[in-house]
Amino acid sequence: MEFEVWIKKKAEKVEEYLSASIPEEDNPQRVIYEAMNYSLMSGGKRLRPVLMMGAYEIFGGNDDDVLPFACAMEMIHTYSLIHDDLPAMDNDDYRRGRLSNHKKFGEATGILAGDGLLNKAFETGLEAALKGRLDLRRCVKALSAIASSSGADGMIGGQIVDMYGHEKVNSLEDLKYMYSLKTGAIIKSSVAAGAILGGADEEQQKCLELFAEKIGIAFQIEDDILDVTSTREKLGKAIGSDIANDKVTYLTFKSIEQSMKDVEQFTDEALKSLEIFGDKAKHLRELALYLTRRDH
């Protein structure tokens, strides 16, 4: 199947599943469902769920079985974006081309919408573990990887290091460490969870995790480049925000040209780690290349 068709179909399945996940019941807490859906259904690229589905596909599994876990990851990612935009964090008014959650619903509701999505993620994954067709032990292992990657030793840890950037990030190595947690950890666990659920053996698991680490850093460098070279329309949020906020980024240490070369280098390394899978990993391979070509 052509890659464009493949990725479109996967993303459509994610949209469909997510859109049915949080029914807006007519009860006194209805506004929380609206606030959660507002951000969840605001047109993200759905990269993390598609990565999980791509890794799972290598082992021959069926999309429907992995979909709840993939969507759980997108819920966690969306919660992190809502909280990242809050006045106490990056204080951004726009996200995914529309008002950020707290700008639309107010700060307290924005915080709760993020919290609600985090809980909904694990509710979704646990329900799938209990009611789905996949081996329960694999499900628990995958959910455990997802949980730890989004916690204090993963995404939240990375966010903290980022917040104290000028104290904690003084070298490229420091920056890569911060990125490996803030952005890399949930990209890695998306791929890792797909592999675990698919039944990867130890070597296969290792290769896929290495692939994810490499695309994670490439993705973040690309994000730093786009903050300078893209447009507000394409990004769906203000450009130049890293410089405006005096952020330490990859471009603090390297030129744009060198950063672009580094994206290619990390992507090449990612592709190498898929070699053992041959043609079975062709979509994951194309996904890695697609990430380097993205403009938002």
Ligand code: GRG
């Ligand atoms: C607040 C707990 C907490 C964590 C925040 C991930 C994160 C940590 C903040 C998001 C801000 C940011 C720019 C992170 C870098 C990773 C990144 C590029 C996120 C955007 O991901 P995309 O491009 O977004 O996949 P879409 O909208 O397409 O889903």
